[in-house]
Amino acid sequence: MVTALYRRYRPETFAELIGQSQVTAPLMTALRTDRVNHAYLFSGPRGCGKTTSARILARCLNCAEGPTDTPCGKCPSCIELSRDGGGSLDVVEIDAASHNGVDDARDLRERAIFAPARDRFKIFILDEAHMVTPQGFNALLKIVEEPPAHVKFIFATTEPDKVIGTIRSRTHHYPFRLVPPAQMLEYLEQLCKSEGVEIEPGVLSLVVRSGGGSVRDSLSLLDQLIAGSEGGKVVYERAAALLGFTHANLLDEVVDALAAKSAAEVFASVDKVIQSGQDPRRFVEDLLERLRDLIVIASVGDGAKNVLRGVAADELDKMATQAARYGIAELTHAAETVNDALTEMTGATNPRLHLELMVAKVLVPSSDQTEVGSLARIERLERRIGVAGTPDASAPVAAAAPAAAPVAAVPASAPVASAPVAAAPVVATPVATSIGSVTTAQLRDAWPNILTAVNKASKPVWMIAFSLTVIDFTGDVLTLKFLNQKDLDSFKNSAGSSEVLRKAIFDALGVQVKFKAQVDAPAEPAAVTTPIAVVAPAAPVAPVVPVAEPEPQASEAEEAPAPEAPAEPETKSRNSSMVDESARYGESLLREMLGAEPIADKNGK
Numbered sequence: 347m348v349t350a351l352y353r354r355y356r357p358e359t360f361a362e363l364i365g366q367s368q369v370t371a372p373l374m375t376a377l378r379t380d381r382v383n384h385a386y387l388f389s390g391p392r393g394c395g396k397t398t399s400a401r402i403l404a405r406c407l408n409c410a411e412g413p414t415d416t417p418c419g420k421c422p423s424c425i426e427l428s429r430d431g432g433g434s435l436d437v438v439e440i441d442a443a444s445h446n447g448v449d450d451a452r453d454l455r456e457r458a459i460f461a462p463a464r465d466r467f468k469i470f471i472l473d474e475a476h477m478v479t480p481q482g483f484n485a486l487l488k489i490v491e492e493p494p495a496h497v498k499f500i501f502a503t504t505e506p507d508k509v510i511g512t513i514r515s516r517t518h519h520y521p522f523r524l525v526p527p528a529q530m531l532e533y534l535e536q537l538c539k540s541e542g543v544e545i546e547p548g549v550l551s552l553v554v555r556s557g558g559g560s561v562r563d564s565l566s567l568l569d570q571l572i573a574g575s576e577g578g579k580v581v582y583e584r585a586a587a588l589l590g591f592t593h594a595n596l597l598d599e600v601v602d603a604l605a606a607k608s609a610a611e612v613f614a615s616v617d618k619v620i621q622s623g624q625d626p627r628r629f630v631e632d633l634l635e636r637l638r639d640l641i642v643i644a645s646v647g648d649g650a651k652n653v654l655r656g657v658a659a660d661e662l663d664k665m666a667t668q669a670a671r672y673g674i675a676e677l678t679h680a681a682e683t684v685n686d687a688l689t690e691m692t693g694a695t696n697p698r699l700h701l702e703l704m705v706a707k708v709l710v711p712s713s714d715q716t717e718v719g720s721l722a723r724i725e726r727l728e729r730r731i732g733v734a735g736t737p738d739a740s741a742p743v744a745a746a747a748p749a750a751a752p753v754a755a756v757p758a759s760a761p762v763a764s765a766p767v768a769a770a771p772v773v774a775t776p777v778a779t780s781i782g783s784v785t786t787a788q789l790r791d792a793w794p795n796i797l798t799a800v801n802k803a804s805k806p807v808w809m810i811a812f813s814l815t816v817i818d819f820t821g822d823v824l825t826l827k828f829l830n831q832k833d834l835d836s837f838k839n840s841a842g843s844s845e846v847l848r849k850a851i852f853d854a855l856g857v858q859v860k861f862k863a864q865v866d867a868p869a870e871p872a873a874v875t876t877p878i879a880v881v882a883p884a885a886p887v888a889p890v891v892p893v894a895e896p897e898p899q900a901s902e903a904e905e906a907p908a909p910e911a912p913a914e915p916e917t918k919s920r921n922s923s924m925v926d927e928s929a930r931y932g933e934s935l936l937r938e939m940l941g942a943e944p945i946a947d948k949n950g951k
Contacts, residue, residue, distance in 0.1 A: 351572075352393075352565040355537060356429045359416055360402055363395050364533050364561070365525030370399075373520070374415035377406050382413060383518045385490055385499040387475075389506035390522025393560030396502040397439075399522070400471045401427055403500060404437045408465035423465050436462040437469045443477040451478075451485035458489055458497045467498050475501035476508035483510045491516050524559025531656045533561075534568060543572050544579040547658040548594065554656070555635075556589045592624065592632035598664070601636060604680065604708055605671040612705045619701070626697035630688045630704065636665075637681040644669040644677060680708045784855050786819040792854045799850035807843040810836055817864060824851070824859040831865050 357363045360370040369388075376382055386403070388396040405428075407413050410421035417424045426434040433439075440454070454470065462468040472478070478486075490499055490513060501517065503509060525533075534550050549571070557564030571580045571588065586593050596618060603611035619629045639657075643650040643666050651662055669677065687704035691697050793816055801808040810833055817825040828834040837843050844861060851859055 350566065351537070351569040352562045353429065355565065356398055357395070357402065358405070358419065358428055360399070360406075361416070363399065363402070365529050366395055366399070366522055369520045369522060373399075373403065377413050377415040380413060382407065382498075384493050384497070385517040386501070387506060387509065387514060387517040387519045388500065388502045388522060389519065390504065391524050391560060392504055393562030393564075394522045394524055395561065396522055397471070397473055399520075400500040400502055401437075404434075404467075404469045404471070404498075407467050407469065407498065408434070408436060412466070434465065436465040436467065437471065439471045439473065441474060442472045443474040446478040446482050448479075448481050448485045451482045454486065455489050458494065461496055466496075468496055469498045469500065471500045471502065473502045475503040476505040478509075480510055483513050487512055525561055526559070527554050528655050530554050530557065530559065530561070530564055534564065537565075537568070541572065542578065543575070546580060546582045546585075548582050548656075548661070549580050549585045551656040552585055552589050552591050555591070590625065590628055592619070592629050594661075597632060597636050598668075600633060600705075601640070601668050602671075604705070605668060607709060609706075609709055612709065613702065616698075616701055616705060620698050626701045627688065627691050630684060630691060630701065634681060634684045634688060637677060637684060640665055640669040640672065641674065641677045641681060644672070644674050683707045784819065784857050786816065789819045789824070789851075789855065790816045796847075796850045796854050799853060800846055803850065804843070804846045806840060807837075807846045810840070810843065811847055819859070822858060822860055823862055825862045825864060827864045827866065829866060834863050834865055837863075 360374050363370055386400075388399055390396055402417070405417040405424050406415060408423040408427070409417045410423065411418050419425070419428065423434060423436075425431055427437060438457070440450075458468065458470065460468075489497075493499065499517070501509065501513070506514065506519065506521075531550055531554050534553060535545075538545050538550075550568075553564055553567050553571070556567055567589065571585050574584065574588065575581070583593070596615060599618075600612060600615045603615060619626060639650075639654055642653050643662070646653065650666075651657070651659075654662065657665075672680070684704060687700055687707075691700045797808065797812055800811050813829050813833065815827040817827050819825070828837070847861075848859060851857065
């Protein structure tokens with residue numbers, strides 16, 4: 347029969363107690379200066395050393411060389427109160443959970459009157475003191491307030507608020523805390539060396555997480571893993587399965603799939619969690635822990651090894667690669683989504699549904715309308731088009747380069763192409779970064795959202811854009827069809843109209859486009875095409891900074907000016923233009939405000 351680890355390694359001096367310097371330092375000072383109080387209250391979470399400290403204090407008080415801050419360990423009192431000792435007659439430990447009434451308090455009072463059998467003090471240690479009833483505390487009040495000179499009281503409790511105030515006010519209160527993970531990890535490593543047990547990387551981190559800062563709980567879990575190990579080696583797979591944690595390989599699968607936006611792989615991993623019988627809530631907790639580690643790595647870089655103690659170097663390198671595929675904003679969005687799902691899963695009747703909804707939200711950051719969601723979308727778009735980071739706002743925007751060769755306008759008398767729509771050359775500076783793989787169908791699907799963004803940015807631009815038709819999107823060239831030449835001229839001559847439309851497309855799809863125009867002829871079966879002399883920015887920026895459009899300048903290669911039209915036809919054209927504009931404006935109001943479509947009358951008008 348082997349004694350439990352937490353009993354074999356119970357501290358015997360204050361110097362051996364870990365993580366409680368806020369308690370041990372003042373107590374040792376009081377012992378050295380002989381300013382020991384008659385009653386103490388030790389409070390804190392379970393397994394953090396309250397009862398152990400009470401026994402150490404009793405050894406220090408009754409040591410033959412004491413009172414001292416370091417027991418000698420050789421005198422009869424120290425031997426009896428050691429971890430292997432049988433206890434002392436002058437140190438009485440009482441379980442207050444089962445001795446909490448008035449009769450028990452009266453019995454304790456009667457025992458306290460008698461002098462110690464051998465040692466210097468008669469010490470009463472009341473464990474779980476919060477279980478004593480108010481009547482029991484009141485019965486103890488007088489002796490706790492004015493005890494005999496040879497009596498010391500030590501109350502230990504996890505809930506100090508339940509100890510009545512009249513008792514608390516007569517004690518020196520020392521709050522114990524949970525042991526920090528770094529100290530716990532170092533302590534467990536030393537213990538494993540002392541035991542001669544080989545531990546695979548990552549196992550002790552799981553023990554520390556599962557122990558939650560309690561030394562006793564952590565030692566009990568490690569004792570269980572050592573007992574179930576073969577050949578004196580604790581393997582990671584068995585530890586993860588026994589402690590109920592998600593295996594690191596499965597976490598890597600989920601994190602990589604989320605980074606790649608592969609919904610099929612993500613939901614397949616979720617199905618593995620469910621089919622293996624693992625608790626979905628524990629899986630979400632482990633995923634949140636991994637995202638936290640990635641955020642730390644992305645934030646501090648090489649300094650992460652000082653924060654993520656106990657993680658192997660190769661594991662840190664792997665997580666650094668994963669963090670680089672996300673970015674801070676997207677990692678923060680994912681962590682917030684997972685944290686919200688963890689809160690909602692408390693008491694949920696269908697945790698799998700919450701788990702699947704969680705990964706769906708992480709895959710689609712556009713569902714998050716907060717600032718974090720917006721930053722996550724921007725980061726995703728930047729990676730998509732090959733931007734390593736946000737450009738410096740102080741850097742000047744690249745000027746628009748002129749066309750390589752002037753484009754000759756098509757004269758009115760020139761023969762019309764046989765095809766209904768003729769191609770037109772594009773005048774633009776090549777984009778320095780690669781464009782994401784957005785198809786024509788995707789751009790058409792996103793066109794209503796693009797028009798909505800244009801409508802919010804500029805009503806005049808929207809009045810032109812709502813009648814445009816997406817013809818083709820190849821490379822970075824977007825071909826748009828205008829209803830008439832007047833719409834095209836308005837689009838070209840309106841300051842900033844191209845930038846408003848370009849920015850709306852960039853915000854929706856993350857691509858920078860160059861425009862190519864096609865114009866439907868009013869009567870002829872063929873159409874006249876005209877290029878839009880609009881220059882795309884040299885590099886995509888978020889948000890897009892509008893660039894002033896260059897004024898079209900005449901060149902010798904361009905067509906000579908056409909003869910002036912008679913005054914009367916020009917007047918008619920202007921009146922017709924005003925009528926068309928009013929009709930278009932009214933039609934736009936019907937579309938926007940009422941969602942209605944105009945119906946042609948019986949005459950076909």
